[in-house]
Amino acid sequence: MNPAVLRQTRAPLAAFLLGAATVLGFAPIALAPLPILGAAGLLWLWQEAATPRRAATLGFTFGLGLFLAGVSWVYISLHDFGAMPAPLAAVATLLFCAFLALYPALAGYLQARLAGPVAAKQLLLIPALWVLTEWLRGWVFTGFPWLILGYSQAASPLGGYAPLTGVFGASWSVWLCAGLLLALARARARQRAAALAGIALIFSLGYGLGRVEWTQPHGAPVTVSLLQGNIAQDLKWDATRFAATVELYQRMTERSAARLTILPETAIPRFLDLLDPALVRALALSARSHGGDLIVGVPLRDASGHYYNSALSLGASPDQRYDKIHLVPFGEFIPPGFGWVLSILKIPLADFTRGSAAQAPLDLAGQKVAVNICYEDAFGEEIIRFLPEATLLVNISNVAWFGDSLAPHQHLQIAQLRALETGRTMLRATNTGMTAIIDHRGDIAAVLPPSTQGTLNGSAQGRSGATPYVRWGNAPLVLLALLLCGLYVLRYRKSVPPA
Numbered sequence: 181m182n183p184a185v186l187r188q189t190r191a192p193l194a195a196f197l198l199g200a201a202t203v204l205g206f207a208p209i210a211l212a213p214l215p216i217l218g219a220a221g222l223l224w225l226w227q228e229a230a231t232p233r234r235a236a237t238l239g240f241t242f243g244l245g246l247f248l249a250g251v252s253w254v255y256i257s258l259h260d261f262g263a264m265p266a267p268l269a270a271v272a273t274l275l276f277c278a279f280l281a282l283y284p285a286l287a288g289y290l291q292a293r294l295a296g297p298v299a300a301k302q303l304l305l306i307p308a309l310w311v312l313t314e315w316l317r318g319w320v321f322t323g324f325p326w327l328i329l330g331y332s333q334a335a336s337p338l339g340g341y342a343p344l345t346g347v348f349g350a351s352w353s354v355w356l357c358a359g360l361l362l363a364l365a366r367a368r369a370r371q372r373a374a375a376l377a378g379i380a381l382i383f384s385l386g387y388g389l390g391r392v393e394w395t396q397p398h399g400a401p402v403t404v405s406l407l408q409g410n411i412a413q414d415l416k417w418d419a420t421r422f423a424a425t426v427e428l429y430q431r432m433t434e435r436s437a438a439r440l441t442i443l444p445e446t447a448i449p450r451f452l453d454l455l456d457p458a459l460v461r462a463l464a465l466s467a468r469s470h471g472g473d474l475i476v477g478v479p480l481r482d483a484s485g486h487y488y489n490s491a492l493s494l495g496a497s498p499d500q501r502y503d504k505i506h507l508v509p510f511g512e513f514i515p516p517g518f519g520w521v522l523s524i525l526k527i528p529l530a531d532f533t534r535g536s537a538a539q540a541p542l543d544l545a546g547q548k549v550a551v552n553i554c555y556e557d558a559f560g561e562e563i564i565r566f567l568p569e570a571t572l573l574v575n576i577s578n579v580a581w582f583g584d585s586l587a588p589h590q591h592l593q594i595a596q597l598r599a600l601e602t603g604r605t606m607l608r609a610t611n612t613g614m615t616a617i618i619d620h621r622g623d624i625a626a627v628l629p630p631s632t633q634g635t636l637n638g639s640a641q642g643r644s645g646a647t648p649y650v651r652w653g654n655a656p657l658v659l660l661a662l663l664l665c666g667l668y669v670l671r672y673r674k675s676v677p678p679a
Contacts, residue, residue: 196242199218223358232292258273310355338383398643442607452480476494505536554578563598571604579613614630617640
């Protein structure tokens with residue numbers, strides 16, 4: 181084979197493998213240096229790319245490797261629980277991952293269209309472009325911010341940037357370290373010393389920021405019980421199993437003596453208005469008997485026929501509710517023009533109504549509790565809309581849709597970043613895992629093993645105050661990225677031909 185043709189083939193394969201290996205930097209393996217190495221490898225391949233189109237191809241294959249390895253659990257929800265035929269589910273998963281890979285392709289194409297010194301590209305342009313494309317991925321078509329590189333740094337010193345700049349700031353630091361790492365490998369002795377000093381500075385600053393107490397304790401610690409029923413997804417909505425499900429959660433609730441007891445998303449798999457009122461009273465009395473409050477996931481519907489994925493509170497405090505705002509396309513609502521999907525997917529309750537964006541935190545157990553449901557906690561700016569008023573974060577989830585896959589572990593890591601960004605304790609009650617207590621520093625204080633039934637008992641400290649991220653959100657970082665890209669274009673406006 182012609183050596184040039186061989187190089188043309190090897191580079192996309194190398195990019196694909198780099199993307200796939202980067203997934204090992206995320207939970208559950210969580211080798212935090214791997215995303216830095218993967219980014220450095222992609223930078224090197226982009227330097228070798230002869231044209232913008234070639235750079236876009238390398239970005240695309242990197243992204244395809246990243247998403248196929250990291251979110252292929254989408255296939256499980258489509259085929260195993262959505263009853264989509266296996267070939268169609270496989271094609272749908274591939275197309276979904278290919279769509280997500282367009283964002284790294286866009287970053288690759290744009291950086292290659294601009295001239296300029298290699299160092300300026302590596303340390304200024306590319307980190308800014310990558311963060312902008314990750315940010316776009318977080319809101320275009322309702323957003324899918326999974327596998328943002330910053331999540332991989334939840335337990336590393338680079339996670340210390342999250343209270344200041346959010347998860348995208350942690351992503352930016354990954355790319356800065358990647359650029360300096362590549363310079364370290366290629367530069368002369370004096371430049372290597374500068375690159376090494378730069379990496380050390382980024383990590384040291386991140387570590388220092390991670391030690392700052394951005395928020396303050398609010399009230400006394402609250403005893404909590406987080407219930408994990410471990411109801412198999414293929415049985416959850418089976419009407420013949422309803423009584424057994426209710427009995428299980430009733431029994432688990434009655435055993436709790438905590439001030440705040442939390443059940444998972446749709447723990448009671450039936451509309452509230454169809455439940456026996458005696459059941460609701462029994463749950464409320466169980467919590468009230470020891471001065472506690474209960475949060476239970478249950479679907480609700482109003483008089484007009486709209487229904488909501490909700491969290492209902494019962495117990496010593498007045499009854500309150502939260503209705504999920506950010507719904508999952510094709511899982512909780514059908515986008516306009518895609519009604520035909522219902523004939524392929526067999527998912528119950530597939531067209532919820534969005535809750536109001538003006539909802540307030542729930543007043544429970546002497547705290548202001550900001551509830552979010554399932555993957556709502558993947559959207560940092562949506563969580564901070566409840567802050568700084570909220571003193572505790574609660575996530576109720578049912579990730580059984582994705583089986584025994586990477587999804588529950590990745591979701592727990594996302595929750596760690598939300599705790600870091602907000603300086604708040606995050607309590608997670610899930611159906612099959614990962615049920616956990618995460619402190620305000622993003623450290624996992626306690627967690628139940630996945631795919632087991634049990635109660636996680638512990639204590640949660642409410643927090644008040646606001647991190648810089650809570651005050652400003654993503655806007656400063658996005659504006660900085662746009663500013664850097666604009667200045668770079670003005671400075672090096674002689675572009676490369678788009679061939």
